[in-house]
Amino acid sequence: MSENVLEIKNLVVHYETPDGVAEAVNDVSFTIKAGETLGLVGETGAGKTTIALTIMGLLPKPVGQVIQGEILLDGENIVETSRNKLKQRKNDRMMRKLRGNKIGMIFQDPMSALNPVLHVGDQIAEVIRLHNKVSKAEATQKAMEMMELVGIPGVRYSDYPHQFSGGMKQRIVIAMALACNPRVLIADEPTTALDVTIQAQVLELMNGLKSKFKTATLMITHDLGIVAEICDKCAVLYAGQLVEYGTVEHIFNNPQHPYTLALFASLPSLDKDVDRLKSISGLMSDPMNLPEYCTFYERCDAGCDSCMELDPPLTEIEPGHFVKCAKFMKKTQSATTSKGTDSGEARV
Amino acid sequence: MAKLYTPAMAKIEKKRAKRKGKVRPSTPGREAWKRLRRNRLAIAGMIILIALILVAFFADFIAPYGIDEQMLKERNQTPSSKHLMGTDNYGRDIFSRIIYGTRISLPIGFICVIIAFAFGGTLGAIAAYYGGKVDNVIMRIMDIFQSIPPMLMAIAIAASLGNGVVNLVFAISISTMPARSRIVRAAILTVKRNDYIESARAIGANSSRLLIKYMLPNAIGPILTSFTFSVATAILTVSSLSYIGLGITAPTPEWGSMLSAGKELMRQAPHVLIFPGLMIMITVLALNLFGDGLRDALDPRLK
């Protein structure tokens, strides 16, 4: 078994705004090995992007603050929970060397992720020159190679972003993220802004490159289809907390948390003829005002009285499969086999 | 996991608890007013403006001496308890003249901008509403007008027409008209382009409802803001023209013309030069502060 490249332990992140404190990430832990892809699933505002920005060290300062937890990159902690300015500055300097070098990131909207007034090639070469001692010509050469690698002719080095389509821009962003052969690649909804046909191409490209470079990938998405297609592991995030975490097989073949079940129920199925897709009623809890009890209780079809009393911990229900729900608290061992597609079937 | 509390959280929550009061339905106007009220500088600007307007109304009661009351024995006196801002070379009380000056600068500034917006704004609105050829022709003509810098244009018109309040107002209105037409045009175009106009149309809003409920409130923001800034600029222009002898001339106590008369006395009685300029600056500063606040309040995205 290979070592964990990225390990997140008990991460807590808050946004401290004048209107209140938003508890964006609450006690999240997961690991990714080399060449492995973890799908981080959740609805808008669940804290997916916050986790990505925390790993990158790009939380908006001073609003975003890591309250506790560790992020280990190849065993070394890279977050600073102290509010001490000196320590934070030191951490900033360290993170700057890691960003683009050891950790690459692909952003959601390729339309706005590239600087409109610089040549795309130069934007790739920039990251190469920042982290490698190479001449300008070598960086240009390498940037062109990267462009070819993602399927864009190197001759378009001196073109501007507006001369490319959305899918091609995303390819350039991918080239930029992988230019320094990072250990970890964070992809924040890389295909959301793209056409469906382009989505498949981009995913295929990412998948190919990932296995080629042996990069540990964190794939942030709200599309379960993408997870099924390219991920090895899956973590379901709800209101800043992991509610279910396991291999893709665990999550897809044996989903247990009511929220995960509801997510699957809201998907159209080719096998079954359903008149009406099930939607999850209600809204996610306000991160400024999270309840003391289970955050999903208000929207849960399977909630019982005990759900109101406590916030259930993440419980291992089978090796490597964790669920955060009150129904598993006592009978940890009794991994049910129900393959419910409707949350109504979930037994308490 | 237990909830983590940080000191920052506790502090903020205390603040939040205090703020909770009765809830009133919010309208864009009320929201803007709420934001404006929170902006201390803007409120300061507003208070200064209201004070200046009150001074203009009650000048006769506030001013200790008459506009042209000459006290020949007390010429070029430095500020004292008898003459708060001193006297000029005719022995006139500068404080009183500055008080009366509010009756000139403020109304002229406002009138110039109202006229400029009335004519320029209409042209801009027509251009934006009809678009195409109409827009092109109107805006090209405005381009030609704008190829003479506004100050120069005002000087040219004022010089051709001669001195006097009416000519001055005409000169400033005409010279700033093209810029105002652009502001109104841009404001309406922006609104016209928005998706919510389309969606309002889609849910069946008729054109008058569209105009009143959707277009106007959204276009009025930038227009109102620019109106405030325009008054500030107009007041500066009025005083500049008067200073070079092209606007309101002595003995009218316009602040710029007071400075013009005082420049000869720079060496003997510099105090004559200080106060009128200070008044112009305070007035313009108040307008700019209020304008800044208005802009932030009406368009919170800009902040």
Added chain:
Amino acid sequence: MLRYIIKRLIWMIPVILGVLCIVFILSEITPGDPVDQVVGYDAPPEVREAMREAMGLNDPVIIRFFRYIAKVVTKGDLGTSYASGNPVLTELLARFPNTLLLTFASVIVALLIAIPLGVISAVKQYSVIDNASMAFALFGVSIPQFWFALMTLLVFAVKLKWFPASGIEKFSGWVLPVAMIGIANVGNLARITRSSMLEVIRQDYIRTARAKGQKEIAVVVKHGLRNALIPVIANVGNTIGVSLGGAVIAESIFSIPGVGKYMLDAINGRNWPSVQGGIVILAFAFSVTMLVMDLLYTVIDPRLKAEFKAKNKIAVKKKTIREAA
């Protein structure tokens, strides 16, 4: 690109004709008889009539209008100064460099101060530096320029005697006039730079640059500033226009022999050909500046260049940028 430059150059023709038209109309509405200025009020009627005929004042308006346009366009003849009897153009050209120098020096100095000020303010939003520089900027746009000039004269020329009160024989003579015109520009441009920079540093590509591990200063300068400068450049044209107006007043306060002082002296002496000539030449200079500015955009913003290639209506796009600023 070439197409655009040619189109833009052709557009200069109606602009200049329009300016001439406005100037002609202004001369028509001017009260008083031009003959008075040439031969004097007390000249005998036959002399006046002869002069009137010689000056072509008896012809219909429309003929005089086209004669004026033709003279200016074909011979560059802006008329003859009533005061000196010399061609107005010659007198203007002798003075024009001073006005140009004053205007451009003010704008350049203002840009050099305003851009760093605006950038720092935006990057350190709500900091002490931000508050201080924005307060300064607010005073800059609120202070009457001529009064600021009078105050600096009072302090630095009369009291401290650091700079001469008038004239440009010495280099130090330029300092106060440039400061006078510059103060308003600094205020204006710093405010524009700040708000534009604030907008830019929220963009995704700034986050991308940070994600590359770029240093904060490089993120701001290399990725932020170039984008943030677009609206600033869009405003430099207007700033030059405002500065030309300011130069007229500065020249009269500091006795600088430029077009502005020449015009104001001419206004006092009712020497209309000189006044009109001054307006024409300053408007011409301003139009050329605007042309250069428009072309400069395209260098900075590659998106606009692409639009020229696509033969789109660039003017519309630029206008929106300028208006948005």
